[in-house]
Amino acid sequence: MACVINVNLPQQSYEIAIAPGTLNTLGEYLGKLNLGKKALIVSNPTIFSLYGEQVLTSLKSSGFQVSTCILPDGESYKNLDSIKKIYDIALENRLERSSTMVALGGGVIGDMTGFAAATWLRGINFVQVPTTLLAMVDSSIGGKTGVNHPQGKNLIGAFYQPQFVLIDPEVLQTLPVREFRAGMAEVIKYGIIWDAEFFAQMEASPHLDALANINPELLETILKLSCQAKADVVGQDEKEAGIRAILNYGHTIGHAVESLTGYTQVIHGEGVGIGMVAAGQIATNLGMWTEGATARQNTVIVKAGLSTQLPSGLDIEAIIDALQIDKKVKAGKVRFILPTEIGAVTITDQVPKDIIRKVLQEMM
Amino acid sequence: MACVINVNLPQQSYEIAIAPGTLNTLGEYLGKLNLGKKALIVSNPTIFSLYGEQVLTSLKSSGFQVSTCILPDGESYKNLDSIKKIYDIALENRLERSSTMVALGGGVIGDMTGFAAATWLRGINFVQVPTTLLAMVDSSIGGKTGVNHPQGKNLIGAFYQPQFVLIDPEVLQTLPVREFRAGMAEVIKYGIIWDAEFFAQMEASPHLDALANINPELLETILKLSCQAKADVVGQDEKEAGIRAILNYGHTIGHAVESLTGYTQVIHGEGVGIGMVAAGQIATNLGMWTEGATARQNTVIVKAGLSTQLPSGLDIEAIIDALQIDKKVKAGKVRFILPTEIGAVTITDQVPKDIIRKVLQEMM
Ligand SMILES: NC(=O)c1ccc[n+]([C@@H]2O[C@H](COP(=O)([O-])OP(=O)(O)OC[C@H]3O[C@@H](n4cnc5c(N)ncnc54)[C@H](O)[C@@H]3O)[C@@H](O)[C@H]2O)c1
Ligand SMILES: NC(=O)c1ccc[n+]([C@@H]2O[C@H](COP(=O)([O-])OP(=O)(O)OC[C@H]3O[C@@H](n4cnc5c(N)ncnc54)[C@H](O)[C@@H]3O)[C@@H](O)[C@H]2O)c1
Numbered sequence A, B: 001m002a003c004v005i006n007v008n009l010p011q012q013s014y015e016i017a018i019a020p021g022t023l024n025t026l027g028e029y030l031g032k033l034n035l036g037k038k039a040l041i042v043s044n045p046t047i048f049s050l051y052g053e054q055v056l057t058s059l060k061s062s063g064f065q066v067s068t069c070i071l072p073d074g075e076s077y078k079n080l081d082s083i084k085k086i087y088d089i090a091l092e093n094r095l096e097r098s099s100t101m102v103a104l105g106g107g108v109i110g111d112m113t114g115f116a117a118a119t120w121l122r123g124i125n126f127v128q129v130p131t132t133l134l135a136m137v138d139s140s141i142g143g144k145t146g147v148n149h150p151q152g153k154n155l156i157g158a159f160y161q162p163q164f165v166l167i168d169p170e171v172l173q174t175l176p177v178r179e180f181r182a183g184m185a186e187v188i189k190y191g192i193i194w195d196a197e198f199f200a201q202m203e204a205s206p207h208l209d210a211l212a213n214i215n216p217e218l219l220e221t222i223l224k225l226s227c228q229a230k231a232d233v234v235g236q237d238e239k240e241a242g243i244r245a246i247l248n249y250g251h252t253i254g255h256a257v258e259s260l261t262g263y264t265q266v267i268h269g270e271g272v273g274i275g276m277v278a279a280g281q282i283a284t285n286l287g288m289w290t291e292g293a294t295a296r297q298n299t300v301i302v303k304a305g306l307s308t309q310l311p312s313g314l315d316i317e318a319i320i321d322a323l324q325i326d327k328k329v330k331a332g333k334v335r336f337i338l339p340t341e342i343g344a345v346t347i348t349d350q351v352p353k354d355i356i357r358k359v360l361q362e363m364m
């Protein structure tokens, strides 16, 4: 197994290589890309202690001058202070416009590295080496980069595409199972919004809740079809003028839940899982989707070891208030992505608050 | 007098309106642009006390919900802390993707507002209302936005184009003469790098050192041809892959001088004046330009009330070291823009250090 997905954008195209056991060949991949000779690896201690050496050695033996920036682990460090640290190391090592920032990590590291790359010298090269399932299938592709504002997630950021994405699925072996499941939420999302056949394949699998329980063919399918779905959507609408918003399926309520629980009690993918359940129920309540489809979706969510209920102690009105500061608000109206069938969704800002409230109450 | 210059870019085009006495009609201009209904004016106390009320009233009477962010005046506040303040006010006022940030000020306010607009919600609308000569003819056009790093100017930033630029030359009446002259440096730059005829028009004017000494026709010419030159160059090379670099004429040495004097003893345009003198001398030393052309350039620089000498107390080796951290460094080589005739320049990284040293010594 080894395959390449192309992300085709008006201004720039790039490849996602999905290739097991190739982490230690990153240097060779980059060698072909005609980048400058300096590289800065951004990672965190957890990931760097597992995979840093391999990546560092590979880049060095391909002739790169490599520096590193190791940021603390966790969503709570996804902020401007971390970006400043990247800037400082970029300055210290005299990174130039042709130099490359390499994100070695999950979505947190990827989003921050991308934002730093987008804004250092008004944009330098950027390569993603995602190490979580979520980063592989979602955050490393499509160019959304950024950090959190103390009062809201991902409020600060830029659209900035990587030059290359290397997915080595073998690194998932060390990923905590909770993180694996969180990534599965985004995978299931692609089934619902884009690819009914892919959804059916997941439905057919007896287990989805841990890497160890998924056969290599299914893992390959999961990575390939997820990346393809994301590449397809982003290729049609890079800057989210329209259809790209469907990738936010499950994210409207999801973000609110994440933010109200401080981004630790409920992590991103878990929030998305909960958000998809809510969106499914809202769609059913509005008569847009069937009970049967909702049940199919929720069964797969449960099979991936994800919760279909709100975390205890959350106040429903607080969730509804939190929806207002989401980036997806337009002219004061909260925008929802709602399923119409398995494999298709629609975008609407016409969801009555009463229905949101009712659905959330049922999920308590 | 009232004219419109078009900036034509592959992804986006926009208009620069040069129209005296129209500051209080900004709302009407924006009303035609199909923007969201919220606007945030970013300015500083100096400028806002002079022109804020007019702009605020105009936007409000065109139906905008307007908030303001007044940052301290000065280059030393062009940093990430100021950007954070803009973010906070954007959040407080629930700015949305369709909302607009309006920069009312000089290059400092324009660069910061643009960067905040580029990075808030990954990009919201942005309008420039430049109030210095430098901002009118240079910084408000072309999409370079950003802030300084404690150790280097403009190291943090993004390319982000405005939707519209409104130039009301009448606001120049309150601009300190020192700032007017600094702006003239960029104006003269266009003559040298792009437009020999325009240069000759300036050469023919008895005075260039203060607004009061320039007749309205020449002022119109200055604004129009400068904006046109900038629009032409940026239209050919938005992201500075090639020719756009010629706009950095005078900036290689200029930036170093500015930074070593803490951005206050020598302001940007003054640095550019000094840098043009240096670049001219370097070109002459390299046999690329004539003594006669150098003299013509320097005469116009002097006529604009600008210095052709380094500020006292500057160490030449410190200047040479400072060149190394400039964004214009490529593969460790310092890049110079050097004139070959009046109206044309070339880009080179082949300037021997000895020549730089010699030229700087002569300018002490
Ligand atoms: N840019 C986008 O389009 C996009 C899309 C979705 C999510 N996101 C963002 O992604 C972030 C979430 O990313 P995430 O879920 O990858 O979380 P994460 O980056 O925090 O990683 C999760 C945890 O797993 C650890 N880890 C990572 N790889 C590992 C490995 N191979 N072995 C062992 N441990 C490993 C990390 O150190 C971390 O503790 C959020 O900030 C979210 O906003 C961005
Ligand atoms: N983005 C670009 O392409 C670009 C190009 C050139 C320069 N710049 C940046 O622009 C900045 C310099 O801009 P600047 O020269 O406009 O300086 P500035 O913005 O600091 O303004 C100069 C001074 O004039 C005051 N002022 C502004 N308008 C006034 C008015 N109409 N009446 C009275 N006072 C007024 C300001 O308050 C300030 O004190 C630098 O930071 C430089 O890096 C950017």
Ligand SMILES: [Zn+2]
Pocket (backbone or CB within 6 Å): A138, A186, A251, A268, A272
């Ligand atoms: Zn997500």
Ligand SMILES: [Zn+2]
Pocket (backbone or CB within 6 Å): B138, B186, B251, B268, B272
């Ligand atoms: Zn300049």
